[in-house]
Amino acid sequence: MQEQSIGAMLAAARQSAGLTVAQVSAATRIREAMIHGLEQDDYGQCGGAFYARGHVRAVAKAVGLDPEATVHLYDQQHGGAPKPVRASAVFQADRKINLRERRGPNWTMALGVALAIVVVFGMMRVLGGASDQVRVGDVRVASARPSVPPNTPITETPNPAPSKVSAKNMVTVRIKAKRSSYVNVHDADGRKLFAGELKAGKTSTWQAPEKVNVLLNDAGAVTLHVNGKKVKSLGGRGDVVRRSFGPPKPQAR
Structure with a gap:
């Protein structure tokens, strides 16, 4: 097809x-x-x-x-995704970079460094006075552990237990493709459960609480079961169908 x-x-x-x-x-x-x-x-x-x-x-x-x-x-x-551009096509690493060879020491730079050292040393003497000693202030290291008064029990707040979804609110959708067709499945909050082409002969099942939204690009190409029951009159060949399904209804006693 x-x-x-x-x-x-x-x-x-x-x-x-x-x-x-x-x-x-x-x-x-x-x-x-x-x-x-x-x-x-x-x-x-x-x-x-x-x-x-x-x-x-x-x-x-x-x-x-x-x-x-x-x-x-x-x-x-249309022939696949575009091919990535190689780094070698942008940067030519085989070019040689010619650096001029230094001929002897750079006396200008050495003189500048020496002058900077003298200036810094002089400023330290002026700011520090006649004494050559360097004073270091007291540094207190803060403890990472919180201070707790003695004889005080330490309690931890228990983590809340994760909420459990009732099995009665679960929706089960099973789709079998008679021929390849595009299928899009989302839950009640809009989160994607599946989106793509369902191959011919393949059967897939999804579960979600409260509601499942299904978009079929060719309703005649698939058979659909919701909560174990086959959905009838889904659509014909080439029909685009958008349906929503909820949990099974409780049986009357």
Whole structure:
């Protein structure tokens, strides 16, 4: 199966988020004509691969896709990430630096150092008076240990026990890919659980408390189970679907 292009992914995610091209342009400060070109996989207006990757990252973030995963897919579809520049191409280490050989001692510098020593010594004599002794003030070393009155017990504040998440509030989502498709999974606080391409035949499971948010770029390419139950009427081939799932409902007695 032919993988979905970056432009089609950006257009589908924008439409799923209910955004217009003008709104994406205002959020990213990218011209509307260039955004139209990106959605048509036309990168000629970007000015090169470096700027194209930056525009793809900005638009993906604005429409709700994972920017790093989208740029990674862009690199895969356009010959890989740009090669790093070698230091040897910037710095030429094989150049020889010719230093002039010193011919004899530098008497000017030696005379300057001697004069500085005499001036410093004279100032010390003036400030210190006739005595040649150097007085050292009393220095008290502060103890790193806090002072505690005698016969006073030392108590430590116990660390609070970590809160435990009830198993009743856990949400379990299992996705199996019938063909390769882009999947984005976040928890209730917006933390990323997974973002990228789920390969054909692979099954992945995620757990999170309270709620799990799922974005499917091709709903017909996967089967989805939530809390052990299959989700029906998820969507057709090529449909972009965004769903949220909560913990299982308690059974009535």
